[in-house]
Amino acid sequence: MSSRFDTEGGRIFGVRTDLVEQFVNTVRRDLKAKIGVVIVTLFLLAAIFAPELAPYDPMAQDFAPLQAPALSSETPLGTDSFGRDLLSRLMYGARISLGVGLGAVLFGAITGVLLGLVAGFYGGWVDDLLMRSVDVMWAFPWLLIAIMLVSIFGQGVWNVIIAVGFAYIDDFARITRGEVLSIREEEYMLAAESVGLGDLEIIFEEVFPNTVAPIIVQFTVLVARAMLAEATLSFLGLGVKPSTPTWGSLLGQGRDFITQAWWISILPGVLIMITVLGINLFGDALRDAFDVREVDSE
Amino acid sequence: MGLREYLLKRLVHSVFVMLFVVTVVFAAVRSIPGDPARLMLGGDVDTATLEALRAELGLNQPLYIQYFRWLRRLLTGDLGESIRTGEPVLGSIVQVAGPTLSIAALGMVIALVIAIPTGIISAVKRYEIEDYLSTTIAFFGISMPAFWIGIVLVLVIGVNVESIPTFGYTPIDEGISPWFRSILLPSFAVGFPYGGILMRMMRSSMLEVLNEDYMRTARAKGLSSNLVLFKHGLQNALIPVVTLAGIFLAVVLGGVVAVEIVFGIRGLGRLLIGSINRRDFPLIQGTVLLIAFVFVLANIVVDLLYTMINPRIKYGGGD
Numbered sequence: 001m002s003s004r005f006d007t008e009g010g011r012i013f014g015v016r017t018d019l020v021e022q023f024v025n026t027v028r029r030d031l032k033a034k035i036g037v038v039i040v041t042l043f044l045l046a047a048i049f050a051p052e053l054a055p056y057d058p059m060a061q062d063f064a065p066l067q068a069p070a071l072s073s074e075t076p077l078g079t080d081s082f083g084r085d086l087l088s089r090l091m092y093g094a095r096i097s098l099g100v101g102l103g104a105v106l107f108g109a110i111t112g113v114l115l116g117l118v119a120g121f122y123g124g125w126v127d128d129l130l131m132r133s134v135d136v137m138w139a140f141p142w143l144l145i146a147i148m149l150v151s152i153f154g155q156g157v158w159n160v161i162i163a164v165g166f167a168y169i170d171d172f173a174r175i176t177r178g179e180v181l182s183i184r185e186e187e188y189m190l191a192a193e194s195v196g197l198g199d200l201e202i203i204f205e206e207v208f209p210n211t212v213a214p215i216i217v218q219f220t221v222l223v224a225r226a227m228l229a230e231a232t233l234s235f236l237g238l239g240v241k242p243s244t245p246t247w248g249s250l251l252g253q254g255r256d257f258i259t260q261a262w263w264i265s266i267l268p269g270v271l272i273m274i275t276v277l278g279i280n281l282f283g284d285a286l287r288d289a290f291d292v293r294e295v296d297s298e
Numbered sequence: 299m300g301l302r303e304y305l306l307k308r309l310v311h312s313v314f315v316m317l318f319v320v321t322v323v324f325a326a327v328r329s330i331p332g333d334p335a336r337l338m339l340g341g342d343v344d345t346a347t348l349e350a351l352r353a354e355l356g357l358n359q360p361l362y363i364q365y366f367r368w369l370r371r372l373l374t375g376d377l378g379e380s381i382r383t384g385e386p387v388l389g390s391i392v393q394v395a396g397p398t399l400s401i402a403a404l405g406m407v408i409a410l411v412i413a414i415p416t417g418i419i420s421a422v423k424r425y426e427i428e429d430y431l432s433t434t435i436a437f438f439g440i441s442m443p444a445f446w447i448g449i450v451l452v453l454v455i456g457v458n459v460e461s462i463p464t465f466g467y468t469p470i471d472e473g474i475s476p477w478f479r480s481i482l483l484p485s486f487a488v489g490f491p492y493g494g495i496l497m498r499m500m501r502s503s504m505l506e507v508l509n510e511d512y513m514r515t516a517r518a519k520g521l522s523s524n525l526v527l528f529k530h531g532l533q534n535a536l537i538p539v540v541t542l543a544g545i546f547l548a549v550v551l552g553g554v555v556a557v558e559i560v561f562g563i564r565g566l567g568r569l570l571i572g573s574i575n576r577r578d579f580p581l582i583q584g585t586v587l588l589i590a591f592v593f594v595l596a597n598i599v600v601d602l603l604y605t606m607i608n609p610r611i612k613y614g615g616g617d
Contacts, residue, residue: 189353224440
C-alpha cells in the first residue's frame with residue numbers, strides 16, 4: 001500500500017508513470033482486461049472517425065425504408081423508417097453517446113475533485129460545509145432531476161451533459177477527500193510545507209497526483225453509467241435534439257416499428273451493451289491494477 | 299451515540315435532503331424562461347386576465363415570499379393543480395402510482411432473489427465455474443439499459459408466450475394472478491440490472507467477511523462450514539448490501555420511468571413524460587417531489603433495517 005504514496009518516479013501530465021506500468025501489466029495477464037481495452041479502443045476509434053468511416057450521410061434518405069440487415073447489401077445493417085442507412089447512423093450515434101458519457105463524467109469529476117481537494121486539505125468548517133452539502137446529494141433520484149432539468153432548460157448536448165454529470169459530483173468529492181485525508185499525514189506533506197510551498201502548489205503538485213488512481217477507476221465506472229443515463233434520456237425523447245442520431249434515440253424511434261423491423265431497436269441496444277460492458281471490464285482491470293477497493297460506503 | 303440519537307440524526311438529515319429537493323425543484327421551475335401565467339393561458343390574452351392570474355398564483359410577490367408560501371402549501375400536502383386539467387396534482391399522481399410502485403417492488407424482489415444467492419455462491423466458490431458464470435451474467439446485467447431489456451422481452455416472450463401480456467397493467471383488485479402477470483416482464487426488466495449491481499456487492503462483501511479472523515477461528519473450532527457461513531458470515535455480509543440497496547432504489551425508480559413507456563403502462567413515468575410534453579409544470583414538479591419523497595422514506599426504512607440486522611453497530615463517529 002505504501003508504494004501508492006511514493007512521490008518518487010516519473011510523471012506524465014502529473015500522472016505517475018508507474019500507474020501506466022501497473023495497468024499495462026494487468027492487461028497483459030488478464031483476458032477480461034484485454035477484451036475491455038479492445039472494445040473501448042474500437043468504439044472510440046469508430047466514434048472519432050465516423051465522418052471518414054461511415055459509408056453514407058446519416059441524414060440522407062437514400063434507400064428503401066425498413067430494409068432488414070443483410071451483410072451483402074448496400075446497407076449491411078438495414079435502414080430505418082425514412083430509408084436512412086443504419087450503420088452510418090449508429091456510427092454517428094457513437095459520437096454523441098460516448099461524447100456525452102465522457103463529458104458528463106468529466107463535468108462531475110472536475111467539480112467533485114476540486115470540492116474534495118479543498119474540503120480535505122483545509123478541514124474544519126470548510127470541510128463540514130462542503131461535505132454536508134455533498135451528503136445531501138447522495139440520496140437523490142438523479143434521473144428524475146435530469147429529466148426535469150432537460151425539460152425545463154431545453155435539449156442540447158451541453159444541457160444533457162450537465163444534467164447527467166451533476167449526479168457524479170458527490171462521488172468524486174467523497175473519494176478525493178478520503179484520499180487527501182489519508183495522505184495529508186504522510187511525511188512528504190510536512191516536507192512540502194516546511195520548504196514553504198503555497199497551498200495551491202501543495203494541492204496540485206503533491207496531493208492531487210496521489211489521489212489519481214481511485215479517481216481514474218471511479219471515472220471509468222461512471223462513464224458506463226452515464227452512457228446508460230444518456231440512452232435513457234434520449235429514449236424518452238429528452239436527450240440531445242431528436243433529429244441527431246444517438247443510440248438511445250435510434251432505439252426509441254425503432255420502437256414504433258418493433259414488429260416490422262426489430263433491428264432498428266435491437267442493434268443500438270446491442271451496441272450500448274457491448275460498449276458499456278467493455279468500459280466496465282476496462283474499469284475492473286484498472287481497479288485490479290491500482291489496487292482500489294470496490295465499495296466505499298463511508 | 300445511542301440508537302435513538304442516531305435515528306434522530308438520520309431523520310434530520312432526511313429533512314434536509316427533502317428541503318434540498320424542494321429548493322432545487324422550485325429554483326428550476328422558476329427559472330423557466332417566460333411568464334408561467336402567460337404560459338398557462340397560452341396565446342393572446344388581455345392584460346387584465348393575465349394580471350388576475352398572476353395575482354392568484356402569487357407571481358407578483360417577491361421570490362422569497364413565493365418560496366415560503368409554496369413550502370407552507372407543500373407541508374399541508376397541497377401540490378397545486380394541473381394546468382391542463384385543473385385537477386389537484388396529488389390526486390392525479392395517486393391515481394397512477396399503483397403500477398409504478400408494483401413494478402418497483404417486484405423489481406426489487408427479483409433483484410434480491412437473483413443477487414443474494416448468486417453473490418454468496420460466487421464468493422464461496424471463488425475462481426470456480428459457478429463464480430465465472432454468475433459474475434459474467436451480472437456484468438451483462440449492469441451493462442444493459444432496463445428499457446432495452448424490456449424491448450427484448452416483448453420481442454422474445456410476447457411473441458411466444460400468450461399467457462404473459464406485454465402491454466398495459468391490470469390492477470390488483472382484478473385478481474392477483476392477472477396483476478402479477480401484467481407486471482412480471484416490466485419488473486424483470488427493472489430488476490435484472492439492479493440485481494447485477496447487488497450481486498457484485500454481495501460477492502465482494504461476502505469475500506471480505508470470509509477472510510475475517512473470526513470466520514477462520516469459527517472454522518478452526520470445528521463448526522461445520524455451512525453453519526459457519528450462514529450464522530456468522532451472512533449477517534455481516536448483508537450489512538453493506540442492505541445499506542446500498544436503498545441508495546440504488548434510485549436506479550430502480552429511474553428504470554421504471556422508461557420501462558413503463560415500453561410496456562404501455564399508465565404509471566408515474568407516463569404521467570411525468572406526458573406532463574413534460576404538455577409543459578404542465580405543477581404536474582412535473584409534483585411528480586418529481588413525490589417520487590423524491592418516497593425515495594427519502596425508503597432510505598429511512600433501510601436505515602431501520604440496517605440497525606435491526608446489526609444490533610452492535612457503532613452509530614456515527616469515526617470519520
